[in-house]
Amino acid sequence: MFDVFRRNRPLLVAVLLVALIVFWMSNRYEPKVTANILLSGLTLGALYFLVAAGLSLIFGLMDVLNFAHGLMFMLGAYFGYTVYANPRIILNTLPLMLALGGGAMAGAAPASWVWARLGAAQNKRGALIVVWLLAGALTLAGIWRFDLQSLAANAATVAGGAIATGQAQEAAGALAARLGLLSGAGLALGLALRSREFGPGRSMARNAALGIGLVVLAFAIVPARISGEAFILGLSNNLRFVLALAVGALGGAAIGALTEVGLIRPLYSRPIYQVLLTLGLVYVGTEFIKGVWGPVGYYMDIPDYFNTRGGDCPSPNLLLWFRDHCGSIDVLGRPFPSYRLFIIFLGVAVFIAVAALLRYTRLGMIIRAGVQDREMVQALGINVQWVFTLVFALGTGLAALGGVAAAPFIGVNPGIGQDFLLQSFISVVIGGMGSYPGAAIGTLLVGLARAFGDQLVLSGVQFPGMETAVKLSPSIARASTVLIMAVVLLLRPAGLFGKKE
Secondary structure, three states: OHHHHHHOHHHHHHHHHHHHHHHHHHHHOOHHHHHHHHHHHHHHHHHHHHHHHHHHHHHHHHOOOOOOHHHHHHHHHHHHHHHHHOOHHHHHHHHHHHHHHHHHHHHHOOHHHHHHOOOOHHHHHHHHHHHHHHHHHHHHHHHOOOOHHHHHOOOOOOOOOOOOHHHHOOOHHHHHHHHHHHHHHHHHHHHHHOOOOOOOOOOHHHHHHHHHHHHHHHHHHHHHHHHHHHHHHHOOHHHHHHHHHHHHHHHHHHHHHHHHHHHHHHHOOOHHHHHHHHHHHHHHHHHHHHHHHOOOOEOOOOOHHHOEOOOOOOEOOHHHHHHHOEOEEEEOOEEEEHHHHHHHHHHHHHHHHHHHHHHHOHHHHHHHHHHHOHHHHHHOOOOHHHHHHHHHHHHHHHHHHHHHHHHHHHOEOOOHHHHHHHHHHHHHHHHOOOOHHHHHHHHHHHHHHHHHHHHHHHHOEOOOOOOOOEOOOOHHHHHHHHHHHHHHHHHOOOOOOOOOO
């Protein structure tokens, strides 16, 4: 019996903390208020989890503290909003990325053959410098004076007012010229990146064909930009929301993969440089977002599936909600927004999906083994670098997915990333650095503590002998999560599920 308690002590501590929070709330408030606080805490916990899960996976496998993870959350929110409300940004920038990426794939395919023909190392060095300079010059020429701000001006609230699509986007000929320059830049970039022999080129023809196909697709999008925008905006907001979730998650994963390959990978042996780099990315990314979308925030509509109004609303229970799709559901006599229940469902679904990936798939086995002994995994002939890139992309994709899901709940603005990053870091510390179950338990505790703290701020604290409740500062709600962290670290310095080094 004692062995069972000892093995499950972290879980028992977490259950005890949750029970104490629930017990305290149930003694202070009516059942309907307690239920509302619990559901609000679960909503925040689900959003925190989508950020903390990626943080935990990345740190557990790669020992990288990614302070730019909140930036990925914020980028996901902006990507989702752009697809949902202003798809012309996507339709005008996607061809540029396809041309550059496709050109790079096509240029990398014959690179080994090209560099092998140059002979002496001195000749290769000089040619490589020329190729890098050519890639940089063509890239700058391809993006020179590309007007992103006009494309972002789709609402009357932006500075200068809304700009019609026909005026905001470049003519087809001008954009095609940019694509030609960026395709050439991609060819030079692929050639430069493959300046060293990486093994036999068995997939050379396939990569070249795929690269050429991406470039052709980029040119094909040019004449279909206006019709594509009309088609996307003509979809129901439910379908646009699903599309926003997919594009936001995939966009965050792609940026994460590029960040790992281009910036993080050269710094694995320099952890201080990793911290400085990711902190710098936060400032650069935030200013980029302000430069493109402006400092003013946006509001993303809740999909009609979770926002129906009518005489039958709020829905009396969850089963009837599937028929009515009301904006709220009656919970013990108090309406609770149904979209927040969707956020809770999304967090639970992601937890189960990632847990199944880690436990039942070969990739999950490799990730878990890499967390335990990275050198042994590499000695078995597994490409650990590829696994690192995939895990980094998975983590940033989850954060971006959380950003899209949070957009109809909290809005979209340049400051949303840092608050969620801070709370997610606290959650990861509570659960234990690198522990996926610990990240889930930590976010549950932090979400409940934050919701309870917010309720205390609203209702105040009634001390014995006082007629009126004492009003508390809003900072108390934020401090409550730090208090939970302090209590957990006093009991278990490594976190609930952490292991001593």
